Amino acid sequence: ETGVTQSPTHLIKTRGQQVTLRCSSQSGHNTVSWYQQALGQGPQFIFQYYREEENGRGNFPPRFSGLQFPNYSSELNVNALELDDSALYLCASSFGQIPTHNEQFFGPGTRLTVL
Amino acid sequence: RKEVEQDPGPFNVPEGATVAFNCTYSNSASQSFFWYRQDCRKEPKLLMSVYSSGNEDGRFTAQLNRASQYISLLIRDSKLSDSATYLCVVSHTGTASKLTFGTGTRLQVTL
Numbered sequence: 001e002t003g004v005t006q007s008p009t010h011l012i013k014t015r016g017q018q019v020t021l022r023c024s025s026q027s028g029h030n031t032v033s034w035y036q037q038a039l040g041q042g043p044q045f046i047f048q049y050y051r052e053e054e055n056g057r058g059n060f061p062p063r064f065s066g067l068q069f070p071n072y073s074s075e076l077n078v079n080a081l082e083l084d085d086s087a088l089y090l091c092a093s094s095f096g097q098i099p100t101h102n103e104q105f106f107g108p109g110t111r112l113t114v115l
Numbered sequence: 116r117k118e119v120e121q122d123p124g125p126f127n128v129p130e131g132a133t134v135a136f137n138c139t140y141s142n143s144a145s146q147s148f149f150w151y152r153q154d155c156r157k158e159p160k161l162l163m164s165v166y167s168s169g170n171e172d173g174r175f176t177a178q179l180n181r182a183s184q185y186i187s188l189l190i191r192d193s194k195l196s197d198s199a200t201y202l203c204v205v206s207h208t209g210t211a212s213k214l215t216f217g218t219g220t221r222l223q224v225t226l
Contacts, residue, residue, distance in 0.1 A: 033213065033214075035214075035216075040123075040218070041218055041219075042119070042202050042204075042216030042217050042218050042219050043159065043202075043214070043216045044216070045213040045214065045215065048213065056213060058213065088156075090158055090159070092214075104214065106158040106159055106160070107158060108157070108158050109157075109158050111156075
């Protein structure tokens with residue numbers, strides 16, 4: 001296994017609620033990237049954190065926000081949940097500000113269902 | 116138009132068959148290319164990188180054509196365990212090394 005853990009594994013929320021997803025990166029890694037994977041689609045890049053700073057963002061609205069902590073674990077927060085936010089949320093752990101893909105190791109994901 | 120396009124399949128092939136997947140990408144600034152494998156309800160895992168010179172890993176061969184912006188994956192002697200979704204992935208290094216995934220091609224290998 002990759003050593004990247006995510007919690008919770010599954011979550012059910014209702015529209016308008018807020019959610020926080022967590023990711024613990026692999027030991028020695030200082031970069032975390034978050035992806036959203038809707039059913040039948042490939043993962044889409046949400047944002048990346050390097051040494052506690054946002055280091056790039058995909059095409060997601062501001063209600064998607066994140067944090068990275070001094071131990072390099074990370075949180076993804078989504079406010080005002082919409083039905084279309086139902087997806088598998090993946091985090092990927094890597095080392096360096098511009099990591100090569102080979103160093104991006106994915107966690108098992110959190111499956112979010114919005115009712 | 117999606118940045119990475121793949122035929123979603125499914126490709127249903129008998130065990131032992133050879134199967135090929137293709138994908139195209141639109142961003143000519145793309146620098147790195149890969150195939151990931153994703154089993155049902157699991158995370159994507161790197162299968163192999165793709166180079167212009169072509170590269171092989173056992174039964175798997177990947178090829179990149181930069182001029183045509185086209186990537187391929189060939190699987191020989193398919194096994195039941197090859198059944199999965201194969202994701203074509205590109206990246207271009209900027210501020211963040213984001214991976215851009217295709218929709219994936221589903222492969223089902225049968226007896």
